[in-house]
Each structure stands twice: as C-alpha cells, then as structure tokens.
Amino acid sequence: MELADSEAAVPSPEAPTLAESAPAEPGGLPGLVDQLVPSRGSSSRVIVHVDLDCFYAQVEMISHPELKGKPLGVFILVGVQQKYLVVTCNYEARELGVKKLMNVRDAKEKCPQLILINGEDLTRYREMSYKVTELLEEFSPIVERLGFDENFVDLTEMVEKRLQHLQSNELSAVTVSGHVYNNQSVNLHDIMHMKLLVGSQVAAEMREAMHNQLGLTGCAGVASNKLLAKLVSGVFKPNQQTVLLPESCQDLIHSLNHIKEMPGIGYKTAKRLEVLGINSVHDLQTFSSKILEKELGISVAQRIQKLSFGEDNSPVMPSGPPQSFSEEDSFKKCSSEVEAKKKIEELLASLLNRVCQDGRKPHTIRLVIRRYSSEKHYSRESRQCPIPSQVIQKLGTGNYDVMTPMVDILMKLFRNMVNVKMPFHLTLLSVCFCNLKAQNTAKKGLIDYYLTPSLSTTTHSGKRSFKMKDTHIED
DNA sequence: TGGGGTTAT
DNA sequence: ATAACCC
Numbered sequence A: 001m002e003l004a005d006s007e008a009a010v011p012s013p014e015a016p017t018l019a020e021s022a023p024a025e026p027g028g029l030p031g032l033v034d035q036l037v038p039s040r041g042s043s044s045r046v047i048v049h050v051d052l053d054c055f056y057a058q059v060e061m062i063s064h065p066e067l068k069g070k071p072l073g074v075f076i077l078v079g080v081q082q083k084y085l086v087v088t089c090n091y092e093a094r095e096l097g098v099k100k101l102m103n104v105r106d107a108k109e110k111c112p113q114l115i116l117i118n119g120e121d122l123t124r125y126r127e128m129s130y131k132v133t134e135l136l137e138e139f140s141p142i143v144e145r146l147g148f149d150e151n152f153v154d155l156t157e158m159v160e161k162r163l164q165h166l167q168s169n170e171l172s173a174v175t176v177s178g179h180v181y182n183n184q185s186v187n188l189h190d191i192m193h194m195k196l197l198v199g200s201q202v203a204a205e206m207r208e209a210m211h212n213q214l215g216l217t218g219c220a221g222v223a224s225n226k227l228l229a230k231l232v233s234g235v236f237k238p239n240q241q242t243v244l245l246p247e248s249c250q251d252l253i254h255s256l257n258h259i260k261e262m263p264g265i266g267y268k269t270a271k272r273l274e275v276l277g278i279n280s281v282h283d284l285q286t287f288s289s290k291i292l293e294k295e296l297g298i299s300v301a302q303r304i305q306k307l308s309f310g311e312d313n314s315p316v317m318p319s320g321p322p323q324s325f326s327e328e329d330s331f332k333k334c335s336s337e338v339e340a341k342k343k344i345e346e347l348l349a350s351l352l353n354r355v356c357q358d359g360r361k362p363h364t365i366r367l368v369i370r371r372y373s374s375e376k377h378y379s380r381e382s383r384q385c386p387i388p389s390q391v392i393q394k395l396g397t398g399n400y401d402v403m404t405p406m407v408d409i410l411m412k413l414f415r416n417m418v419n420v421k422m423p424f425h426l427t428l429l430s431v432c433f434c435n436l437k438a439q440n441t442a443k444k445g446l447i448d449y450y451l452t453p454s455l456s457t458t459t460h461s462g463k464r465s466f467k468m469k470d471t472h473i474e475d
Numbered sequence B: 001t002g003g004g005g006t007t008a009t
Numbered sequence C: 001a002t003a004a005c006c007c
Helices: A032-036 A055-063 A091-095 A104-110 A123-139 A156-164 A191-214 A226-233 A246-254 A267-275 A281-286 A289-296 A298-308 A337-358 A389-394 A403-417 A444-451
Strands: A047-052 A072-078 A083-089 A115-118 A143-146 A150-154 A218-223 A241-243 A324-334 A361-371 A380-386 A426-437
Touching: A047 A123, A047 A191, A047 A226, A055 A072, A055 A083, A055 A123, A072 A091, A072 A104, A083 A104, A104 A115, A123 A143, A123 A150, A123 A191, A150 A226, A156 A191, A191 A218, A191 A241, A218 A226, A226 A241, A226 A246, A246 A281, A267 A289, A281 A298, A289 A298, A324 A337, A324 A361, A337 A361, A337 A403, A337 A426, A361 A389, A361 A403, A380 A403, A380 A426
Parallel strands: A072 A115, A218 A241
Antiparallel strands: A047 A150, A047 A218, A072 A083, A143 A150, A324 A426, A361 A380, A361 A426
16 A cells, blocks of 8 residues: 555655665665665655653653652642642552542542642743753754644654665664554565664664653654654553554554544534534545535645545644743632732743743733633633834843833733723733744844835834734823 | 643634 | 634
C-alpha cells in the first residue's frame, strides 16, 4: 500500500527523490539506491512528535530532588466551587491510584502519602519548556511547540542526509531504535522504511539529550506526518518511543475508539458529528463527503475526513519565540471596578516582567473577561488597542513608571466592555500582550508605511490611524 | 476545569 | 472580535 498521505500522490518537482538528489559520485549512494526508490517518486516526510512524561511533576522533582521516588501530584484551584484538582502526577502516584484531573480529596483518600504541590505559577514550567524546544532546535530548526510539553520536529532533511552518507554495505545494518508499531517487520529495501528507521535513531538521540542535559524523560513517535507521529508517540508510555511504518497506518487510526480522540477534532466538531451518526473513525471515512461539506463547511469537512484516513499535509511550522504573553486569573466573583483594577494590576505586573525579559516589545494590549452565566456557556469577551509608542519605548528601560499608563488603558478597555454603572459579575480577567516586534523603534513605522500603507499604524504627521479591530480609547 | 497558547474566519 | 483547536 502506498503511503496514505495526500502529498505523496502529487510528486513535486522541487522535492527530488533520494536518488535524484544523491551525489552521482562513487561512495555516495550507489546503484543500490535506484532499486530502493519507489517508482512514484516521493516527497514523504519524516516527523517526530516528542511528548514529555507528566511534565509539571518532572519539573517539580527537579526543583525538589528529595521528592524523587515519592508519589507527587501538582494541583490547581478550579471552578466556581473553588475545589482543588490534581492536574498531573508522577508515575509513583499513578501506581497508587491517583489519576489526572482527580479531585484532591479523592486523591488524598486513595493515596494518603501523596505529596501535593501548587501548580499555579507556570514560570518554571514555561522556562523548562523552552529549554526543551531549544534543545530540539539543535537537531533541526523546524520545531513546532504544542502546549508546554509537546514538540514536533521535521526530520526529513536530516534523515535524507544521514542516509546519503551511508555506504551501501552499511545500509543493511541500519536498525530501529525503540518499538515498531504493530511489530511490523522492516523491509530494508523500502526507502521509506529506511528513512523512518533513521528517524527513530534521531528520536532516540533527542530523548537521550533531553535526559542528559535537562534531566527529563519523554516519549517520541516517528511517522510520515504530524497526525500519525502524534498518535504513535502515545502507544508505549512512559519514556519509550515508537515508529509507524506506512503499512500499519490504518491499524493505528482504527485503534481510536472515538473520533473525538483524533487530534484536530475538538469538542464542538465531535458533537456535530455525533448528530450525524458519526462516532468512529470508520464512520467518518465512509460518510458522504458532500453532506459533510454541507454540514461543516468545505474546509473543516475536507480536513477532518483526510485526518480519518491518517492523511495530514500540514507542515511543521517553526514556532520561534512566542507570539503573545498572557496571564489570567479566574475567581468566583468580581463585581466592582476597584476589585477589577486590583486584579488587573497584579496580572500586568507579572506580564511586564516577562515582556522585559523577552526583549521584544508588544505593540498591542488586550483585556479579556468572562461574565458569570448560569448556563455553562463558556464565552469570553475581549477588547484590544495599540500601546502608545511612548509607552512602548519606556518598556525595557528600567524604572520609568509604565504601570500607570498601562493600567489606565486597561481600565478604559474594561469600561468599554462592562457598564460599571450597572451591576456585573465577572469570573475571569486576563491581560495579553501581543503583536510583538523586535525593538526597532525609529524607522520601523516608516518602512511599514512604504510597504503596507493601509496597515500602517503611524502616519508621517504623527497621528494614529487604528486598525478596525482595535478599539479607540478616548476620554 | 484551569492557565496557558495557536490559527481561521 | 470571536470561535475553534491544542495542551
């Protein structure tokens, strides 16, 4: 069976096969390779998904080495009922019956010796998370973050280079590192098999480096696209890795018990599919494309139906530095402007620290609220506006008071959303800095003006012209 | 269920 | 500005 990847069906001229790109000189890849290359031509990729084991718990065990070997849970305060939940725990705790998202009461009952750590402050988790990403970027710069504890890396180029440097007699000595999904046997004459095996070796090197340099363990999955790499990385846990060979692709996706388990099909889409009688991967594969497009729109329909076949042509997008910084606080009730201002000031203070460390400067600020509603309607409202250029410039520079003007702006945004003369009941406040730019203060506006006049935020006369989506803040 | 993030519309 | 997705 050919690789069930949509791009494989369309050989692209700019993506030469291994044979075409191999050096013609002796000692490169000799004639043997010609036999190895599939007649179709192939732009098949090798992707690894790296997934840290119970990340927060691992970070805590590094911070508190005396806790190693003991059952450990990380908890946060949640919900309108203000109860504590264990968001993650180490494997010692799991063996004693503690589960993720378990109420702290139940967890303590099951496991009285459980040690609990407050996981509210994400700072150390965030820092360690970026150390992992940076370590992976040393292998290949194409690294995409997914949350704090997962990364995708596109290994295609690396793997092809490694294969090219092998002598023909070494080719048959290539072995897999870790598990092969389904225990499928490897065909040493299949070029994609060889690429994936080399991918599994790189994955092992990555896990080894994470362990040696950062003291972290995790899983890895190697496959021909992101979807499959992610699905296969979870097959053997913890601290193990698995490679998927193309012939076992259908087995892997049919191992899902419900479409909701398919990454990319979230709560809403799953609910709408259920109404249509679609529950399993097979249901989705065989459902009428036309009807699905009518129900979900052509874009979502085509994307998720491809996912159901294990096809995913989405590229690994290098994440680079974060595109936004935000801090939230949720609570039972906030019903006065003074109270809101206090909370906003707290959020802002920590954000300013983070933004200062980053070095880049945010050009937009956003305030997010959630209003109390008896329905479970989980809906947030937000207002954003540009940060005045004078305030931006003072951002990194020590002790000028940047809090006051910022709080001022935020309170204007607040009053734009909330009629403070009427009673209100909020359950969440969040402040977000986005539209980050390398601090290039002087000429940037001018360049922007020439390149994209309609999007420029600064005119030569110095007046502001806001984008439509930014709310004007005036007195 | 929170406290983060991203992209698409 | 919101809604969907991910963790």
